[in-house]
Amino acid sequence: MAGEGAEWWSGETVAVVTGANRGIGLEICWQLAGKELTVIMTARKPQEQLSSSAQQFLQEAAEMGRKKVIFHTLDTTQEQSVLDFVDWLKSLDWFVDILVNNAGVANPVIDWDFVKRNNIDTRTIVAHPTWTEGISEKYESAKHNIETNFYGTKRLTKALLPLLRPTSYKPRIVNVSSSYGLSCPRIVNVSSNYGLSCHLRDEELRQQLCDTMGLTEQKIDGVLAMFLDDVKSEKGMEKWPLKFPSYCISKIALNAYTRLLALELGDKACVNSVHPGYVTTDMTFGSGDFSPAEGAANLAHVALLPAGGPSGRNFLERKDADF
Numbered sequence: 001m002a003g004e005g006a007e008w009w010s011g012e013t014v015a016v017v018t019g020a021n022r023g024i025g026l027e028i029c030w031q032l033a034g035k036e037l038t039v040i041m042t043a044r045k046p047q048e049q050l051s052s053s054a055q056q057f058l059q060e061a062a063e064m065g066r067k068k069v070i071f072h073t074l075d076t077t078q079e080q081s082v083l084d085f086v087d088w089l090k091s092l093d094w095f096v097d098i099l100v101n102n103a104g105v106a107n108p109v110i111d112w113d114f115v116k117r118n119n120i121d122t123r124t125i126v127a128h129p130t131w132t133e134g135i136s137e138k139y140e141s142a143k144h145n146i147e148t149n150f151y152g153t154k155r156l157t158k159a160l161l162p163l164l165r166p167t168s169y170k171p172r173i174v175n176v177s178s179s180y181g182l183s184c185p186r187i188v189n190v191s192s193n194y195g196l197s198c199h200l201r202d203e204e205l206r207q208q209l210c211d212t213m214g215l216t217e218q219k220i221d222g223v224l225a226m227f228l229d230d231v232k233s234e235k236g237m238e239k240w241p242l243k244f245p246s247y248c249i250s251k252i253a254l255n256a257y258t259r260l261l262a263l264e265l266g267d268k269a270c271v272n273s274v275h276p277g278y279v280t281t282d283m284t285f286g287s288g289d290f291s292p293a294e295g296a297a298n299l300a301h302v303a304l305l306p307a308g309g310p311s312g313r314n315f316l317e318r319k320d321a322d323f
């Protein structure tokens with residue numbers, strides 16, 4: 001049974017982590033396993049094709065006798081993969097206490113020749129809020145970003161809803177978002193502060209996604225479809241975020257869905273989104289202010305908040321912030 005007090009979890013607490021082949025996802029598996037939780041580490045690749053660090057994690061967990069670290073293949077963009085995963089959990093009679101929706105892609109189209117010729121550092125490319133030279137958006141990668149970061153997360157979450165364990169401390173859904181997922185312009189007051197975040201530049205669109213009470217899945221889908229149409233036709237892009245628009249809009253939509261789902265689930269679960277910080281991983285081309293372990297600790301903090309914690313909130317690192 002779950003422990004008393006602030007530490008509500010135990011070895012029977014089941015945490016599912018997506019995108020755990022590398023980066024922040026792999027790190028959070030280490031951290032949750034270190035707290036003796038049952039960790040279901042998932043990745044889109046089969047076990048034998050995992051990164052050497054992921055293989056090492058599984059091997060060390062086995063050597064330390066951690067029978068509670070289990071791997072399962074899961075590609076969140078593939079319906080069948082999600083169904084197979086859910087069937088496997090059902091076959092074990094397992095419920096889920098923590099779902100960390102970490103799997104994500106950014107896929108910016110970067111002209112590396114231009115970047116090298118002009119001596120632009122990767123930090124500027126990744127984190128400068130208004131720097132767009134050498135960076136472009138292509139329809140196929142935009143679609144893939146939205147399919148992975150938004151629809152993949154939503155697909156898995158919906159499929160796992162019936163398996164969320166009904167408990168007094170409430171199961172937790174942690175949607176790994178980004179400071180690039182803020183819909184309104186503002187100074188991001190976190191340690192990786194780069195000034196104004198990227199944001200929707202059209203007030204009407206912003207209202208549509210920020211008005212939680214009037215929000216529906218159809219509304220979010222409509223905004224995403226409109227965005228992809230604009231990317232395809234290369235028109236109307238002035239209303240969308242300036243930098244990494246498809247990555248931003250995928251995370252803005254994820255934040256909107258976080259609020260919507262939190263409302264729908266009421267007191268059945270805590271659903272929050274979290275910006276892990278600006279973390280040194282492949283996604284940031286090795287730039288960043290935090291190690292993957294520090295980024296993962298920010299996610300673990302929200303996943304393991306004491307019972308009675310918030311739902312429908314957005315955390316910038318560990319700070320409860322607005323959307």
Ligand SMILES: NC(=O)c1ccc[n+]([C@@H]2O[C@H](COP(=O)([O-])OP(=O)(O)OC[C@H]3O[C@@H](n4cnc5c(N)ncnc54)[C@H](OP(=O)(O)O)[C@@H]3O)[C@@H](O)[C@H]2O)c1
Pocket residue numbers: 018019020021022023024025043044045074075076077078101102103104105148152176177178179275276277278279280281282283284288
């Ligand atoms: N790094 C940062 O500064 C930062 C900042 C804000 C938010 N984030 C968010 O944090 C999360 C983790 O990012 P990261 O920096 O650790 O990136 P990363 O090193 O690029 O790792 C991303 C992981 O997601 C997996 N993935 C991609 N598509 C998937 C799919 N369809 N199904 C399952 N797994 C999939 C990748 O699998 P493969 O290994 O097989 O490719 C990889 O393991 C992402 O959601 C990202 O948007 C990161």
